[in-house]
Amino acid sequence: MSQKVMSIGIVRELTGLTERQIRYYEDKQLVFPGRSPGGARKFSFEDVEQLKEIHSKMKDGFHTFELRKTIAGQQTRH
């Protein structure tokens, strides 16, 4: 489930988010997709769950910089 295999188009379908939002959350360090040799983002099912969680929190009024703190504790490192 942690294998980075999905391109952003499918993540869009699975999460209901727009590509813009997904890229923005990555920019804000809330998700960490891999990259294909050509530069395309690659997400795992865990990333998809993470994105759903993020968007849920956003709707609750949280800001990206607030969520980043919470997420920092989830990351394996750094």
Add this chain to the structure above:
Amino acid sequence: MSQKVMSIGIVRELTGLTERQIRYYEDKQLVFPGRSPGGARKFSFEDVEQLKEIHSKMKDGFHTFELRKTIAGQQTRH
């Protein structure tokens, strides 16, 4: 694991097969990928396992038409 989320490029990496082989196995009805709106094949992790199994059998000397019989019994229907 049965969600069709990977494009052929990743399946190529995960299975070690060439795109040509993957498409050929689909043509011979050994795997049944979904399709994106634009027509791109979408595979599941189950499909990846199936492909590995297929190639393994091929190396053992089996032909696609022989494997199709075995696979028919695995399919949910048809």
Add this chain to the structure above:
DNA sequence: CGTGTAAGGAATTCTGACACG
């Protein structure tokens, strides 16, 4: 039969920017 390849087109994704607020 199973797989390689060159060919041309179409769909997908990428980045940086302007916009609004």
Add this chain to the structure above:
DNA sequence: CGTGTAAGGAATTCTGACACG
């Protein structure tokens, strides 16, 4: 701040065909 969009380019995938054997 979070997200929409038009812009141009690059990477990805598709199909049908010719090739070999």
